Amino acid sequence: MTTISALPLLDGTSIPALGLGVYKVDDTTARNSVTTALEAGYRLVDTASFYRNERGVGRALKDSGVLRDDVYVTTKLWNDAHGRGKTRRAFKDSVKRLNTAPDLYLIHWPCPARGLYAETWRALVELRDDGRVRSIGVSNFQRHHLETIIEDSGEVPVLNQIELHPYLQQRELRAFHAEHRIVTQAWSPLGRGAVLADETIVAIAAAHRVSPAQVILRWHLDLGVAVIPKSVTPDRIRANLDVNGFALTPDDHDRIAALDRGARVGSHPDEVK
Template identity: 70%
Template sequence: MDLRLHDGVPMPRLGFGVYKVSDEDAVPAVSTALAAGYRLVDTARLYGNEHGVGAAVRASGLAREDVFVTTKLWNDAHGTGAARAAFEASVERLGLGAPDLYLIHWPCPSRGLYVQTWRELLRLRDEGRVRSVGVSNFQIAHLEQILDDSGQAPTVNQVELHPYLQQRELRAFHAEHGIVTQAWSPLGRGTVLRDPVITAIAARHGVSSAQVVLRWHLDLGHGVIPKSVTPARIRENLDLADVVLDADDHARIAGLDRGQRTGSDPDEVA
């Protein structure tokens, strides 16, 4: 289940997120995920668990090229020199060589440095320090700025996306420019799992609410990075091959959009 990024790099469509997982807990969680069959792990400097993620990947017995590793630049490292230093520190903590994907975590528009920072990520990619570069939490205006400046679109924009926040206009912009939409908080931090529409669809198909929502994401072409530290749920979130949603299911889920965020507004993060 790979997506082909516009630079030719293949990226697994379904990955494993480790937000709010401690460095110590990341080792067993990522080990469980890799053993279950996940082949993408998404971390960030903010999460404080790059050491643990790297250790789990190294101990997995898998070849490095078989595990896609994403990490992200935090907000205090915008700007040319700071971005390069932050990248190098993340590479050292991971201990895996070149990351597969490096993202600007938030645009932080009040700082006015995300365009400069994007140029530095492109240089890191061109130097072979990272396979692919993208962004996270960028809105259309932010994407237009970096496109106008560099002429190069990010391969991925990782954004909050779930049935209560469907981001249709942003997704259309991504499709127009060959940008993969990757969903963080794909289950709305659990809020959507109790929605009567979701629970009814899950009951009809004999699957969990989480499996319904994750299949919805995959059907729409999103990349998705659910997070759990519970082994049974880690495995369940990957077990989607037999989950089939019909047109009526999709229509009902489409009607749940409220524009409701569980996280921060990208225009307000400094």
């Protein structure tokens, strides 16, 4: 079984560096994918209330035979649940659907137009302090969003989950994360497939006799970035975990670094309402 490294979080816990994302799959598909992933050796599953598959994830966890303490579960608060009261209710609903408390709870988007993300962050701090969840963080927060909540609450998120791939490398934001000991976690690490056909990535993959996806995931891990690739195909789920049998060279890293073009496949965080 592949050994997955762990990244330390500033609250004294740690998170597996590589896990399974289940965005845009239904309950049944999520249940099957998570079951396959756990059998393959994954120990991190990332879901969200917006994905509408927390029940499927929960069923897979229950039926897997893997001890709950050995699996790291992340879920996220959706945009319509910002504000203290709604946040607490949404968290309770996620726990019910998962049939377990998550290890990490994130604000999915800052939604700055709503003006509630600082209050919502304080609600997550309350949930943690009440012992309802072990770790708390954010997703899709830009530097100015992070600065606002840190100044307002005095509490630093343990992790920020952001769009990050070779075409959008987010160097400045990653540097801010490093300065504050915030773990960077990449969603859409393969650029929703757009990066897989890049001629540089394809050439590096051929040189190492691995897949383009494996090259990109290895690149993330080499940067110290946690990564949650999504797949519903069993062979790809297993292959995405198999990234320890080769090493990218400094030249490989230089060539991938040159691919950055600031190109998003998702929405800009300031524009999400």
